[in-house]
Amino acid sequence: QKEVEQDPGPLSVPEGAIVSLNCTYSNSAFQYFMWYRQYSRKGPELLMYTYSSGNKEDGRFTAQVDKSSKYISLFIRDSQPSDSATYLCAMSGSGNTPLVFGKGTRLSVIA
């Protein structure tokens, strides 16, 4: 079992839809949870950064962490064609532990 599981998609939605992206993980030591957006052939761009369980909202994006279920989510409201990209979840423990990434979910928002 991989430490971080993420459905690679592809996921295709109409413009304006609410998008739900998810990751599950097996390492209970993970405390820091991130979502990155990566456009084709570019570096990942940090979207959301959360610590421990709970919700965090930033504009059209909401990140949720449920440590009891080892499950994290990213919601995108009012999705736009410019949101079309690969979304990577990443997590790490405390101290000098590196980021562990999911495979990424490829999202297409159709105008």
Place this chain on the structure above:
Amino acid sequence: DAGVTQSPTHLIKTRGQQVTLRCSPISGHKSVSWYQQVLGQGPQFIFQYYEKEERGRGNFPDRFSARQFPNYSSELNVNALLLGDSALYLCASSVLAGVGEQYFGPGTRLTVT
């Protein structure tokens, strides 16, 4: 403020050759991490440096090495290149090692033929 910069953008090498990739972190960031991203996969951790010291190493062979300079920039070296080393090499910087947000550069795309 400039983000993380990496050079070169693209590189084509032949099997058995050596390559050096460079990274400049965001101003004020003292930690640099290197990741390898193979097509269709998430980035995989190679090294982390903080204040010129290696703070972590991923599951990569000794052909991979890195260093960090007094100005916090970093180099990743790969010797005896294999076809399987073809990937996007990403550098990420953060203020501290181990915690806090990591910001990625655009990457260096390495093709080994």
